[in-house]
Amino acid sequence: MAERTHHCGILNEQHVGEEVILNGWMQKRRDLGGLIFIDLRDRSGQVQVVFSPEVSKEALDIAERVRSEFVLSVKGTIVSRSEGTVNENVPTGKIEVLGKELQIINSAKTPPFSISEDNDINEDVRLKYRYLDLRRPAMQDTMKLRYRITKTIRDFLDAQEFMEIETPMLTKSTPEGARDYLVPSRVHPGHFYALPQSPQLFKQLLMVSGFERYFQVVRCFRDEDLRADRQPEFTQIDIETSFLGQEKLMAMMEELMVQLAQEVRSFSVQTPLPRLTYAEAMDRYGSDKPDTRFGMELLNVSELVKSCGFKVFASTVEGGGEVKALNVKGQAANYSRKDIDVLTDFVKRYGAKGLAWLKLEENELKGPIAKFFNEEEQQGLIQALEGEAGDLFLFVADSKQVVADSLGALRLKLGKDLNLIDESQLNFLWVVDFPLVEFDEDADRYVALHHPFTMPKDEDLELLESNPGEVRAKAYDLVLNGYELGGGSQRIYQRDIQEKMFKTLGFTEEAAKKEFGFLMDAFEYGTPPHGGIALGLDRLVMILAGRNNLRDTIAFPKTASASDLLTNAPSTVSEKQLNELHLAVKLGEEAGQKA
Amino acid sequence: MAERTHHCGILNEQHVGEEVILNGWMQKRRDLGGLIFIDLRDRSGQVQVVFSPEVSKEALDIAERVRSEFVLSVKGTIVSRSEGTVNENVPTGKIEVLGKELQIINSAKTPPFSISEDNDINEDVRLKYRYLDLRRPAMQDTMKLRYRITKTIRDFLDAQEFMEIETPMLTKSTPEGARDYLVPSRVHPGHFYALPQSPQLFKQLLMVSGFERYFQVVRCFRDEDLRADRQPEFTQIDIETSFLGQEKLMAMMEELMVQLAQEVRSFSVQTPLPRLTYAEAMDRYGSDKPDTRFGMELLNVSELVKSCGFKVFASTVEGGGEVKALNVKGQAANYSRKDIDVLTDFVKRYGAKGLAWLKLEENELKGPIAKFFNEEEQQGLIQALEGEAGDLFLFVADSKQVVADSLGALRLKLGKDLNLIDESQLNFLWVVDFPLVEFDEDADRYVALHHPFTMPKDEDLELLESNPGEVRAKAYDLVLNGYELGGGSQRIYQRDIQEKMFKTLGFTEEAAKKEFGFLMDAFEYGTPPHGGIALGLDRLVMILAGRNNLRDTIAFPKTASASDLLTNAPSTVSEKQLNELHLAVKLGEEAGQKA
Helix, strand or coil: CCCCCCCHHHCCHHHCCCEEEEEEEEEEEEEECCEEEEEEEECCEEEEEEECCCCCHHHHHHHHCCCCCCEEEEEEEEEECCHHHCCCCCCCCCEEEEEEEEEEEECECCCCCCCCCCCCCCHHHHHHCHHHHCCCHHHHHHHHHHHHHHHHHHHHHHHCCCEECCCCCCECCCCCCCCCCEEECCCCCCCEEECCCCCHHHHHHHHHCCCCEEEEEEEEECCCCCCCCCCCEEEEEEEEEECCCHHHHHHHHHHHHHHHHHHHHCCCCCCCCCEEEHHHHHHHHCCCCCCCCCCCCCEECHHHHCCCCCHHHHHHHHCCCEEEEEEECCCHHHCCHHHHHHHHHHHHCCCCCCCEEEEEECCEEECCCHHHCCHHHHHHHHHHCCCCCCCEEEEEEECHHHHHHHHHHHHHHHHHHCCCCCCCCCCEEEEECCECEEEECCCCEEEECCCCCECECHHHCCHHHHCHHHCEECEEEEEECCEEEEEEEEECCCHHHHHHHHHHCCCCHHHHHHHHHHHHHHCCECCCCEEEEEEEHHHHHHHHCCCCCHHHHCCCCCCCCCCECCCCECECCCHHHHHHCCEEECCCHHHHHHC | CCCCCCCHHHCCHHHCCCEEEEEEEEEEEEEECCEEEEEEEECCEEEEEEECCCCCHHHHHHHHCCCCCCEEEEEEEEEECCHHHCCCCCCCCCEEEEEEEEEEEECECCCCCCCCCCCCCCHHHHHHCHHHHCCCHHHHHHHHHHHHHHHHHHHHHHHCCCEECCCCCCECCCCCCCCCCEEECCCCCCCEEECCCCCHHHHHHHHHCCCCEEEEEEEEECCCCCCCCCCCEEEEEEEEEECCCHHHHHHHHHHHHHHHHHHHHCCCCCCCCCEEEHHHHHHHHCCCCCCCCCCCCCEECHHHHCCCCCHHHHHHHHCCCEEEEEEECCCHHHCCHHHHHHHHHHHHCCCCCCCEEEEEECCEEECCCHHHCCHHHHHHHHHHCCCCCCCEEEEEEECHHHHHHHHHHHHHHHHHHCCCCCCCCCCEEEEECCECEEEECCCCEEEECCCCCECECHHHCCHHHHCHHHCEECEEEEEECCEEEEEEEEECCCHHHHHHHHHHCCCCHHHHHHHHHHHHHHCCECCCCEEEEEEEHHHHHHHHCCCCCHHHHCCCCCCCCCCECCCCECECCCHHHHHHCCEEECCCHHHHHHC
């Protein structure tokens, strides 16, 4: 094979007259008036090559055998295109290559889908032929963007004197958190490693070791049932610092986001980023990761309706619940009863018992429940909801949690349905002051909202034993366009507080020692104050690339059932392998169904 | 806690007069004449802080309570040291800090070993308290070096237009190669993922996808019994290219090595690097990864001794074996019969039946077998072995393989014992033209010397079916100071050759299709010529850091039994976890012994 002298996509008028050798793939072929035109593609882009009987009969003959995706080596001379044939749409459109020699390096069967076009291809087919899917320009661009984002992050952290340190993949299974992927040990029968859900404990130990500024671009694993924005293995930008404090760490992350947005989207992020407390985010958006690219906030009308004639509202408020509303501006005329029934079904999925509504026509509220409100209450509602003629009000009356979940989700749905979201925006914000723990009814105990190593706020520390539900954490989530980009916290670094925390989570002293004894021991040898953050790289790439499928940001992703359609993983293994691992497979009833 | 203004280790005379706040660990304390001197350490180094009653009685009182490894925050003023107290041995030795305020941020128990000194600490203790071991300056330096090496490699490859692309960790178990670590699937009962031994297939598929230049700093896994220079998880610099060819790839790697050696060792590597064929390396050094920092090559004397009176030699040569010797220069007088007995036992471990020897005194050979050689044979030996008075000749007569193994190992042992190795050298070299396959007596079939995707040399391709043992591969190993830094090859990119290769390795057509069908399918859709290399990062760091224990290059390594002494991984897991994975543990007799 003749070795390339140039890449295809960089050729332009400056190269006219030069003899070049190009290597690449046949993107497209046209036969026209005894000539053959081939678009040759490589990583850099593509260029048109012309084969003619005048230049080389031999090359022309070979060109006739060339089909889509053949791998070619072309030798030729760069010439300007004649006026009428210039193509302004491609960077190489002013020139073409007069093909003098052509070699077919490898042939190709007809691909199962077109490489050049970005039309709707069945995702299972894309995943089975991922090596072809990745040839498509959109996927090439996304992978390049992913690399550029990762490189920008690495360079930024390097400039801030962070060191990348690798932590183990074969680690210990611990309770708390999601389900672990386990790895059976051959040498220690009946023992298992766990793949890390995050390098949390190791990065804290690195702070005990005095590295002060650690980061790692690291694979993490969670064996959970997958949603559209989850993968069993995902990549985390893992960061931990000592002696820095929450404010400086947050400022540093803001600077990183400014740089990333500028670099990959030429978007200017204003700092300091907005901050919402968890309580405020839940109150105004019904979400701890609000999308602030549009308004339509949740408005609390509990006070106004607590004595109204509509029993559902009044009794909810009386029973300790609340009534909140969305004002869907100017949409009264566009939503029929049937349309509102659809929205009612939607909120019911989030636990709401119903969706009440009112329309503001001129200065009067209309709708089946309008009659339950007296004039004062009506004017109060209009004022509270900043109503104008033509607005649609949607109400949910329920427990605080259900109101937040259902109206928060409805707000997002309406934002999308009504095209209220400015897709060009990158709305970064912080959510702070998370609760430290929440009560888990199923487990009948408190569980950590972030993880058990999160430091309580100083002023709430005394509540840790008496009223853990009220304790706020030194935790901060970075949110972008309604996605949680990452979560961080300052960590507990004193053994006594860590012990209290485990007690709060229902660990016996022995259990805490068995699972996390090495960490608590470490705290006794001079542990500095430390804290960090972890950002989801896949999600960050997805948002910055303007895509909406996490799998499109990963070279070889898994399906919703955690399968790799390309290699057919997972697969069965030999009896010998199982014996070496001291394991037997139990295929029970449940297994029979799923297998 | 008062936030630091400066790091300790960077303070010098330019800072005199400045007020600083420092955070760090108490390295050392001396009480002297009513004053307390504390060496405060952080990531950057250390500085001396003086507490005196004149400056602050309060701070002095707190200083009295400070013990080794306490975490401190100090506020003070930088002053010049008086003439007699300047310490030229530390960068901050010309100044000290007059301590005005002192805060104990965290206390510390007495560590199980000294942080400051680099004496011989039991490795199990070091691994159990790895967070303290990593505080030691030597370990801090090694981790920093590891980061710098990795960063240098990443930046080099970025400049060469390589893209880092992440490949899956949860992948498919395949035959060939070492033993896989398996990960049971919860969703697919009885099915398993495998952790990658290398991203070989994925990186080849990325070439099919047209990325052309891929790299990844990637964790790999092998469940093998561990030797001193092996870990169950290790990090690989994984590189693959399309359309580049072997020579250009090798030249690129040489350039990278030049840059690394310069950057981290200020060592100037001359290129092009020496190349040895596999045959030559085995012949001259008895090894495919020769340490060329010293001579003492293996010398073949088979021709000379084939008719001699020493039956062992003559019959070995007659039987198709060979006789080779080392000339241990000038050591005749230093090796007694007893010493040589020790060497004999040593070579027997490598399968040799014995070690014959001769000493050259003046111009005459001495020793029990000297009498079996006539004058002509004696002079022939002396000449062939470049003998001078005082030299010791050591001979092994056996099969080619045993001669290479035993004399190759003996050469290395003597090189070390006799201090022949110049530790300041970095001797890089290539070994090329490896055999494609070798016959595995146990498996009773050919196995790939590198892996089944390695391209045979063009001129040997026709032997693939008729005489596979004679086929040489387009494979190249990069060797440094007697270690294999990495191995690479050009890959098969045609389905028919790949099929022949699998057939040579004893795969049925069905088996090949089942295991590697997706790769062979990919070859039919326009696969470019491609090849790459993978370098062992841990080993590279070990050599460049001048260390001899691979575990010292890894933040959290495992022991020879693949245990993590810090977290106690692997560990038992709950019955619930096993049930979810459809697994039962079988603890048999063998298990009982090991558990």
